[in-house]
Amino acid sequence: MNPPQLYTASVPVFQRYLRQLSLMLDAAQAEVTKGRVNEAQLLEARLAPDMLPLHLQVQIAAGFVLRACAPLQGLPVPPLGSPAPGLDGLQALLRERQSYLDTLPAEAFRGAEARVIGSDAGRAQLQLPATEFLQHFALPNFFFHISCAYALLRQSGVPLGKQDFDGLHRYR
Numbered sequence: 001m002n003p004p005q006l007y008t009a010s011v012p013v014f015q016r017y018l019r020q021l022s023l024m025l026d027a028a029q030a031e032v033t034k035g036r037v038n039e040a041q042l043l044e045a046r047l048a049p050d051m052l053p054l055h056l057q058v059q060i061a062a063g064f065v066l067r068a069c070a071p072l073q074g075l076p077v078p079p080l081g082s083p084a085p086g087l088d089g090l091q092a093l094l095r096e097r098q099s100y101l102d103t104l105p106a107e108a109f110r111g112a113e114a115r116v117i118g119s120d121a122g123r124a125q126l127q128l129p130a131t132e133f134l135q136h137f138a139l140p141n142f143f144f145h146i147s148c149a150y151a152l153l154r155q156s157g158v159p160l161g162k163q164d165f166d167g168l169h170r171y172r
Contacts, residue, residue: 003106061145068138071117073108
């Protein structure tokens, strides 16, 4: 029997791009270790004054794993928690989310398409059919925050390219 559609549309995608985000943070750590990038400044870097800093972009991306997968299984969203400070703390958070994803049984997503999922979107309250929730809200927001993290890392001098974002392209 094939795994449920919303499992295959979510869990493997989250797994892949959390790995890519972790690799991007590895590259940032390498630049910090070489003395080319200041870790404290990097973590607080913003694309614009009214945008969130890097550390929160990573935390929010990781939070969307729980915010999407728990309700798709018909479960409440567990507490998101706060990571330990620094790049090491963000890496620990990403490992924690990967472990969560690794334990999810595909069968727990069976029947998810019939669910209506409620979520906060800023100050808006959403009630969306599960497929729409995943495709129009959870995944786009996950990718938005990863894209912001990527842009902040690039802006801060971390040598990244498109291949680091998706793991598919090759330019080097």
